[in-house]
Amino acid sequence: MSCSNCKASLANVEYVEKDEKDFCLNCYNQLFGKYCAKCQTLILIGAKIAKHEGKFWHKDCFQCYSCQTKLTKFEIGDDKQVYCHTCYTEKYGPKCVICCKAIVKSLRYVEAGGRLFHEDCFRCGSKLCAKKLENGFIPKDNQFFCPECYRDIISKHTFRETLTCPSLINSDLFYTEEQIMKSKAQEMKTELMSIVQPVKRTLLIPKVPKDTSSLTATDETQTASYLFPNLIMKAAVHNGSIQLQSGELSKQTVDIIVVCSTSDTFLKDVLQQAGLTVQNDYDRLLSLTNQQDSIVETEAGNLSCQAILFCPWIAPTDRDPEKLSNSVSDYMSKCLNHILYHPKVYRTAAFSAMGYDLSQCSMDIIAKTMINTAKAKLAETLLYFDISFFVPSNEYDVHQKFAEKLTLIQQPLEPFGYVDRLFSKVSLTLTAKQEANLKQCRSTVDTHIQSLTQTEMRTNEDLHAWTQQLVLIFYKYCLDRHIWPMISFEQKKLSLTGRKDAIGEADKYFLELTNQALKQTHLQAISRSVLWEYQIDGTTWQNYSYKSISEIEYAYSFQKLSSLDIINEQDEQCRIDFSNNTETFNDRIRSIRRQHLVSISLPMNWQCQSNNCCRFVLNEDTEEYKSIKQSFDQTMVNVYKSIKSIERIQNQRWYKQYAAHRDAMNERLKENTERRLFHGCSETAANSIIEECFNRAFAGVNGTVYGHGAYFAANAIYSNSFTRPDSAGVRCMFVASVLIGKTILGNSSMKVPPRGYDSTTDNNQIFVVYHDAQAYADYLIKYQ
Structure with a gap:
């Protein structure tokens, strides 16, 4: 075997076969070998090589064309040479426009205006500043400036003006409109910049001068607490004031806060937030006093107030309301005496509601005593001093109790309360090179701003019909829609400020509420002087229920x-035909008639009243008081501890209907069947009965053994078993005038008396009546 080229023997030597021919290594390298693109020497067979686009390299010669670094990864330049990534980037990659060095991907860089910058090279274009643009930049004339330098530059060469949007605008609305205003500004070669800041505004909620509705103070304060959890209520007392708010005592910025030191919850919270120094100071001062009822004053530590007063209060273990009231009064007096006559001259103090975590304590008594004691102390000292009561935001019922008591001491012209709301304050800065452009833009933007909000005034003579509850509901409705309402009952005016479309809806809602108030007022007024009756037989007429008379008269006179x-007292769906004066139920048709009650006189012992329904507490020395107590004591002596009060109930509308019913019954039966009876119930039921009478809602409340109606007893001891004590152990019992009429033994199946009868009975002392106007609550006895 020999080399195909040089014919030398290939025995015992390495050779290469190519195209079915054998070559010695020397001939093969000369004929077919590759030369290194770097060193231009022959690459011997078996050597490690690199290859790219027809070129070959020794492995050690495969280096970056620029830095001579051996390559594992490479880039091909425009000159067809191979480069490492770094050298390729330096030669062909993007450059920083400031230092002209390459932008390496591993380093942070900034892209602005279509150009790239090293992060450290991206600086303010002002030579006097040149700080890194880390917090925003503004481009100008192919340079970039920080906002401060930009304003300085612009102010020297441009015209500028600032506009303020109404603070009632909400941020969501503004951000929607901002792009529209910026687009309009650009059309006039003007730049528009905005600053949006939150701003707090306090809204005064007016008090209805004369609330002629049937709402009680409890109804009003319950509505207020529900709609406005952060409502601030205030009552002026001589030179000072008493306020009520929701919140934490430890976060208040008053001169001094008062902590009930026997309440572990309050004490721990305040000491923890005040800090270790106050904790140690409190422990030290407490150890110096050996008396259990001593009070301790410390610095405020980390709190926002100036000082902290720690005072113990020991709640009575029994439910004696007098003991509870006295203990709270002593606590308040001790604290206020210390504060009001302090040499440091404190002007504001904050108390927290207390006792609501103790089951034996009546919050009604605590709230009443705390507020009344504060009022008495302010009246006694005549100092300029403000006392605030704070209730935890989650204690809804406690807040309602304090609110109810505070409304009782408010002056007639004082606001009902105050509400803080956050709105957005928007400032717009207009900048232009030409003054004419600026003026044109200012006019356009100003017009657009004014279109966002508007104020609408309305004079309404029917505001007299509004109740406090309607005011609260309407104000809540407006604030939820970023509308600022202002009602003046004195001027009979309404002002609404906000978005135009929202104001239109609010105005409609105002009219709806006004119509609702007028309807309620009309219903109350007409039911005082009109009676509707239906004919039972040829000579017997029966008047409709309290509620039905109002509905019938409203439909007849106003609609x-x-x-x-209507649905009558027997749950029958009847049709009243005014043209024929008939009532139809299935096949039964009976006559109806309308009578005026103007001639019915009120009892001689009643006092003058401005509202339809009033309650008057009787003086213990009067014969009227003694007479009611005597009838009560006939069966209740040694059963109760004390009588807290006897109230005379003066509900004109209810009494007139009762009197008309009494006169008709006397005429029909030819005898007077009126009886003085008793009715026991809970305080909640008592308040409802006083306003709405013994209507069908109370049917069966005290049992149904003798029929489904309102139950009365001849003996107070029997009615006592149906009373429900409140948290202070106080019970309620009515002394009522009841028209027995013709009565019959009742049973549990009776929904109404049999035909020809007026009531049912146990044939002893229990009487059940079925008509709203068949009983009138003359007096309410509260006893313990």
């Missing part, structure tokens, strides 16, 4: 309807 569907 001018020809007919009306």
Whole structure:
């Protein structure tokens, strides 16, 4: 075997076969070998090589064309040479426009205006500043400036003006409109910049001068607490004031806060937030006093107030309301005496509601005593001093109790309360090179701003019909829609400020509420002087229920309807036909009639009243008081501890209907069947009965053994078993005038008396009546 080229023997030597021919290594390298693109020497067979686009390299010669670094990864330049990534980037990659060095991907860089910068090279274009643009930049004339330098530059060469949007605008609305205003500004070669800041505004909620509705103070404060959890209520007392707010005592910025030191919850919270120094100071001062009832004053530590007063309060273990009231009064007096006559001259103090975590304590008594004691102390000292009561935001019922008591001491012209709301304060800065452009833009933007909000005034003579509850509901409705309402009952005016479309809806809602108030007022007014009756037989007439009379009269006198569907006392759906003066139920048709009650006089012992329903507490020395107590004591002596009060109930509307019913019954039966009876119930039921009478809602409340109606007893001891004590152990019992009429033994199946009878009975002392106007609550006895 020999080399195909040089014919030398290939025995015992290495050779290469190519194209079915054998070559010695020397001939093969000369004929077919590759030369290194770097060193231009022959690459011997078996040597490690690199290859790219027809070129070959020794492995050690495969280096970056620029830095001579051996390559594992490479880039091909425009000159067809191979480069490492770094050298390729330096030669062909993007450059920083400041230092002209390459932008390496591993380093942070900035892209602005279509150009690239090293992060450290991206600086303010002002030579006097040249700080890194880390917090925003503004481009100008192919340079970039920080906002401060930009404003300085612009101010020297441009015209500028600042506009302020109404603070009632909400941020969501503004951000929607901002792009529209910026687009308009650009059309006038003007730049628009905005600053949005939150701003707090306090809204005054007016008090209704004369609330002629049937709402009680409890109804009003419950509505207020529900709609406005952060409502601030205030009552002026001589030169000072008493306020009520929701919040934490430890976060208040008053001169001094008062902590009930026997309440572990309050004490721990305040000491923890005040800090270790106050904790140690409190422990030290407490150890110096050996008396259990001593009070301790410390610095405020980390709190926002100036000082902290720690005072113990020991709640009575029994439910004696007098003991509870006295203990709270002593606590308040001790604290206020210390504060009001302090040499440091404190002007504001904050208390926290207390006792609500103790089951034996009546919050009604605690709230009343704390507020009344504060009022008495302010009246006694005549100092300029403000006392605030704070209730935890989650204690809804406690807040309502304090609110109810505070409304009782408010002056007639004082606001009902105050509410803080956050709105957005928007400042717009307009900048232009030409003054004419600036003026044109200012006019356009100003017009656009004014279109966002508007103020609408309305004079309404019917505001007299509004109740405090309607005011609270309407104000809540407006604030939820970023509308600022202002009602003046004195001027009978309404002002609404906000978005135009939202104001339109609010105005409609105002009119709806006004119509609702007028309807309620009309219903109350007409039911005082009108009676509707239906004919039972040829000579017997029965008046409709309290509620039905109002519905029928409203449909007849105000709506001018020809007919009306009602549900009567027997749960029958009847049609009232005003044209024929008939009532139809299935096949039964009976006559109806309308009578005026103007001639019915009120009892001689009643006092003058401005509202339809009033309650008057009787003086213990009067014969009226003694007479009611005597009838109560006939069966209740040694059963109760004390009588807290006897109230005379003066509900004109209810009494007139009762009197008309009494006169009709006397005429029909030819005898007077009126009886003085008793009715026991809970305080909640008592308040409802005083406003709405013994209507069908109370049917069966005290049992149904003798029929499904309102139960009365001849003996107070029997009615006592149906009373429900409140948290202070106080019970309620009515002394009522009841029209027995013709009575019959009742049973549990009776929904109404049999035909020809007026009531049912146990044939002893229990009487059950079924008509709203068949009983009138003359007096309410509260006893313990």
